Amino acid sequence: MKRAMVFIMLCGASAVLVSGCATKKFVREQVGATEGRIGQRVDTQETELRQTSERTGANAQALEQTNQRLQGVDSRVQAVDSRVQGVDSRVTEVSALATEAQRDANAAGEAVRATDQRFANRNNLTTLETKSVFFDFGKADVRDQAMPELEDVAKALKADPNAVVELQGFADPRGSDVYNYRLTRDRVDAVTRYLVQQGVELRRIHAVGMGKARQETGGKADRDALAKSRRVDIVLLAPQS
Structure with missing residues (x-):
């Protein structure tokens, strides 16, 4: 066991x-x-x-x-x-x-x-100013009292180079036509010469002697009318702008 x-x-x-x-x-x-x-x-x-x-x-x-x-x-x-x-x-x-x-x-x-x-517009002129200067009987000399008027014209022409001036000379009705044409020519020549002496170019001055001034009809001209006939009319012109 x-x-x-x-x-x-x-x-x-x-x-x-x-x-x-x-x-x-x-x-x-x-x-x-x-x-x-x-x-x-x-x-x-x-x-x-x-x-x-x-x-x-x-x-x-x-x-x-x-x-x-x-x-x-x-x-x-x-x-x-x-x-x-x-x-x-x-x-x-x-x-x-x-x-x-x-x-x-x-x-x-x-x-x-x-x-x-x-x-x-060069030929379309407009009138800027008109005036007249007067002369003694039978004379073409510029009077002293007319010189300031011409100096103003010269200044206006020099201020505007496009402006021109027209001069027309007249005489009273006494004397022959030939004499008065020559006398008015001498008067515008005297004004032209004065403006040129003030410096204005001759080509800008257009002048003509017109001879006897036309008188108002009806009677003989008096002393004052005759004095106003012995003159140069001045027209200042410029082209239209």
Whole structure:
């Protein structure tokens, strides 16, 4: 009986030992498999990380190149912008010059039209002033009291370069026609000479001796009427504006 009990105990111990050995082997196998799988995953992750790092480096390099290209593009854009600003400045300058040229052209056109109008009106004269200077009987000398009147005429002619003056000389009815024509010619010559001495151009003076002045009808002329006949009528004329 004791032997049987010992045998049973030995068999149980052997079973335990055999079971323990089997369990350790299984554990080792499982651990080894797990470590292998973990190692594979680690290797895979390391490979992926390395590839990711490489891609990141490549992306960083590409980004740097892109930044460099962008900087180059920005520089070119700035250069183009500077040229555009320069063109804008030139356009503004040209526009200002064009405006000034148009203004000058308009002014020139107005001047031409004004000149044409003056030319068209050169023979359309308007009377600015009329006056008369008187002479002694049988004389052609300009009286002292007539000189201020003639000086005013000279000033008016010099003030308006387009103005002209007409002189008509007259005599009283006494004496022959030939004598009176010559006398009235001498009188307008005396007035012409005085105006020229005051600086009036001769070409602007138109003078003629008319001979005897026409008298009012009805009776013999009195002393006052005769005195008023011995005269040079002065008409200051200018073209219509």
